[in-house]
Amino acid sequence: MTRLEGSGVSQLKQMIARIGYNRFDRLELATVVSPPPDLRIRIDNMALDLEADDVLVAEHLTRHKRVVTIRHEQDAERDVGDTEPKPRDNDSTGSLAWTYSYVELQFEDVLKAGDRVLVASMNGEQTYLILDRVVMYRQ
Numbered sequence: 570m571t572r573l574e575g576s577g578v579s580q581l582k583q584m585i586a587r588i589g590y591n592r593f594d595r596l597e598l599a600t601v602v603s604p605p606p607d608l609r610i611r612i613d614n615m616a617l618d619l620e621a622d623d624v625l626v627a628e629h630l631t632r633h634k635r636v637v638t639i640r641h642e643q644d645a646e647r648d649v650g651d652t653e654p655k656p657r658d659n660d661s662t663g664s665l666a667w668t669y670s671y672v673e674l675q676f677e678d679v680l681k682a683g684d685r686v687l688v689a690s691m692n693g694e695q696t697y698l699i700l701d702r703v704v705m706y707r708q
Contacts, residue, residue, distance in 0.1 A: 573628055580628060584698070598703065601684040605631070608680065610699070612688060625698045630686075632679050639670045 573580040599619075603609040608621040680686070680702070689698045 577627065577629065581698075581700075584625060595690055596700075597688045597690060597697075599686050599688045599697075599699075601680045601682055601686060604681050605679055610686065610688065610697070612697070619697055623695075623697055624688075625696065626680070627698070627700055629676070630678075630680055630699060630702065632675065632677055634673055634675045636671060636673050639672055641668055641670070642666075 573583045575583070597612045597615075599610045599612045601608070602611050602618050605626075606621070608624060608626070609618045610624060611618050680699070685703050685705070687700045687703050689700055690696070691698065
């Protein structure tokens with residue numbers, strides 16, 4: 570399976586294209602009963618649990634990697650061990666330079682038992698797509 574790219578909406582569109590056009594039947598709330606890899610969820614007001622074979626999961630809810638660019642100042646007059654910046658004048662020679670670092674981040678915030686999730690049903694409730702984790706603020 571190839572990796573989905575782009576925003577959440579773009580990824581959702583790609584996932585729908587992979588499994589064929591489907592009209593979402595409805596949105597439901599569910600609770601994660603068992604975390605991946607033996608994923609099981611319980612849809613509110615449904616008598617039985619859905620297992621991993623019946624469920625698709627948005628990538629941001631899985632263990633995944635992203636490459637990010639970090640832009641930071643590089644002060645030519647400052648040593649690595651310095652805790653305080655050295656004074657400098659604000660002339661146009663600019664002892665500051667922008668440096669770009671490319672870092673690969675691995676996200677580990679996978680679904681856990683007890684998580685509440687928003688689920689879209691499709692294919693006449695034969696397949697379910699976990700769109701996101703949800704929270705409720707109580708007063």
